[in-house]
Amino acid sequence: MASFHEDERAAQALAGHVLGDIPAIRPFMPDQHRTFFAGLRYLFVGAINGEGWPIATVASGPPGFVASPDPTRLSVAARLAEDDPAAPHLVAGRAVGLLGIDLSNRRRNRANGTVEGRDAAGFTVRIAESFGNCPKYIQVREAEPLARPPGRAEPLARLDPAARAAITAADTVFVGSRARAGLSGGADLSHRGGRPGFVAVEGDSLRVPDFSGNRFFNTFGNLLGEPRAALLVPDFGIGDLLVLQGEAEVDWTGRDAARFAGAERSWRFHVARGWRRPAALPFRWSPPQPAPQIAATGAWAD
Numbered sequence: 001m002a003s004f005h006e007d008e009r010a011a012q013a014l015a016g017h018v019l020g021d022i023p024a025i026r027p028f029m030p031d032q033h034r035t036f037f038a039g040l041r042y043l044f045v046g047a048i049n050g051e052g053w054p055i056a057t058v059a060s061g062p063p064g065f066v067a068s069p070d071p072t073r074l075s076v077a078a079r080l081a082e083d084d085p086a087a088p089h090l091v092a093g094r095a096v097g098l099l100g101i102d103l104s105n106r107r108r109n110r111a112n113g114t115v116e117g118r119d120a121a122g123f124t125v126r127i128a129e130s131f132g133n134c135p136k137y138i139q140v141r142e143a144e145p146l147a148r149p150p151g152r153a154e155p156l157a158r159l160d161p162a163a164r165a166a167i168t169a170a171d172t173v174f175v176g177s178r179a180r181a182g183l184s185g186g187a188d189l190s191h192r193g194g195r196p197g198f199v200a201v202e203g204d205s206l207r208v209p210d211f212s213g214n215r216f217f218n219t220f221g222n223l224l225g226e227p228r229a230a231l232l233v234p235d236f237g238i239g240d241l242l243v244l245q246g247e248a249e250v251d252w253t254g255r256d257a258a259r260f261a262g263a264e265r266s267w268r269f270h271v272a273r274g275w276r277r278p279a280a281l282p283f284r285w286s287p288p289q290p291a292p293q294i295a296a297t298g299a300w301a302d
Contacts, residue, residue, distance in 0.1 A: 005183040008221030014252045015265070017215045024216060027072070029130040033109045034068035037100045041065075041143055042283070043076060046097035046176035046189030046230065047089040053245050054176035054230040056189055057086035059122075060282055062145075066100070074098065074111055077122040083153040085243055085275050090115055090123050095178065095186030098125065104142050106135035106291070110218075112188055128186065134214050137193035139171050139288035141236060148239050151278030156244075159271055164201045166235050166242050171196050171288060173208075174232040177218075177248075180225030189232075190219045193291060197299030204271045206231070207256070207300060209263035211293070223248045223267070231269055236288075239281040244274040262297035 003024045004012070012018045029037075037043070042060040049055050059065075059078035067075050080087040090096060094115050101108040112129040156163060167173075175190050192208065200207040210220075223229060227249060233242040250267040257263035 004216070005179055005221065007180065007183060007225040008217055011217035011221040011224055012215065015215075015217060019215060025129050025131045027128060027130070029068060029071050029074075029111060029127055033111070033130055033132070034071065036102070036107060036109055037066045037068060037074060037111070039063050040100055040102060041145070043078075044099040044101065044174050044189055044232070045086065045090070046099070046187045047086045048095050048178055048187050049089045052178070053228050054178050054187065055086045055089060055245065056174055056176040056230045056232040056243060057084050058232075058234075058241065058281060072127045073116070073124060074127060075122065075124045079120065079122060081150060081280070084277070085153060090118060092117050096125055097176065097187035097189040099174065099189040099191060101138070101191060103138065103140060106138040106140060108133045108135070108138070108191060110188070110190070112186055114186065131216075133191070135291070136213060136293050137211060137291050138191065139193055139290055141288050142286040143283040146239070146282055146284040148279040148282055150280050154276040154278070156274040156276060158204050159201065159274070163242055163274065163276065166240065167199050167201050167206065167233055169196050170199060170233050170235075171290075172234060173199060175219050176230030176232065177222035178226050178228070179222050183225065188218055188222060193294070194297055195290075195294055195299045197301050198297065200300035206269040206271070208267050208269065209257055209260045209297070210265045210267060211262055211297065212264055220250055223250060229269065234281060236281070236285040239279045239283065241277040241280040242274065243277060244269070244271050246271040260298055260300060261302070
């Protein structure tokens with residue numbers, strides 16, 4: 001099986017970094033990934049709604065709430081809130097993208113597949129793709145469980161002042177994407193990090209720099225064939241989550257990115273709708289320790 005689907009290979013070609021058929025993506029999880037997932041307190045989840053739009057959320061629990069009964073399955077013992085906009089779409093047969101990331105040590109692994117089943121205790125995923133990611137641009141944060149009474153999800157027809165403030169203050173965001181119909185890959189969720197202000201807000205559009213990473217171009221490959229995407233913006237200070245859906249377009253020329261230190265290219269995200277989820281992250285987070293790569297990057301305001 002080829003490591004990359006057609007659109008991922010096209011994105012690599014546009015970026016000038018064609019990797020070929022390297023054994024980068026496995027159809028099973030190696031034991032170290034299975035152990036890694038089992039030690040997590042939180043798991044970032046990308047789903048696809050009934051109209052084909054990506055959507056994203058976070059599941060959480062004590063270490064062991066994610067378990068791997070065998071190399072092609074992960075079980076997630078977490079009940080999502082009823083008003084979580086992703087919750088109705090984590091049902092059997094739907095594509096799901098899982099990002100396991102430990103912010104305390106910058107380790108991250110992805111496991112994409114299909115929801116195999118769901119019950120009152122959580123959901124199980126049949127894994128189709130498993131691969132690791134580098135630790136670049138991840139800000140170190142320690143998490144301690146903190147019982148916060150969550151508020152009801154607030155629908156957003158457009159970005160309000162509070163949403164704009166949360167985005168411009170963020171040093172970490174997550175991008176949900178999906179492969180277009182007919183290609184392998186399904187749903188995917190990836191991490192993006194930078195200095196606060198690395199995501200610029202321009203009306204109801206966002207401008208995001210793209211830094212050198214693992215050169216797989218999984219997210220951008222998906223966006224080539226299917227521009228609909230999701231953005232998940234955590235506010236680690238108060239525990240809020242901002243969930244956005246919109247369409248993305250990549251500037252492969254690098255002209256816009258030339259104004260941003262450290263960026264190779266940039267992309268825009270045009271917000272179609274969103275939700276604010278007050279106190280949805282049940283943790284107290286330590287102040288961030290910036291990733292070493294951040295020193296060579298900037299913010300759009302610069």
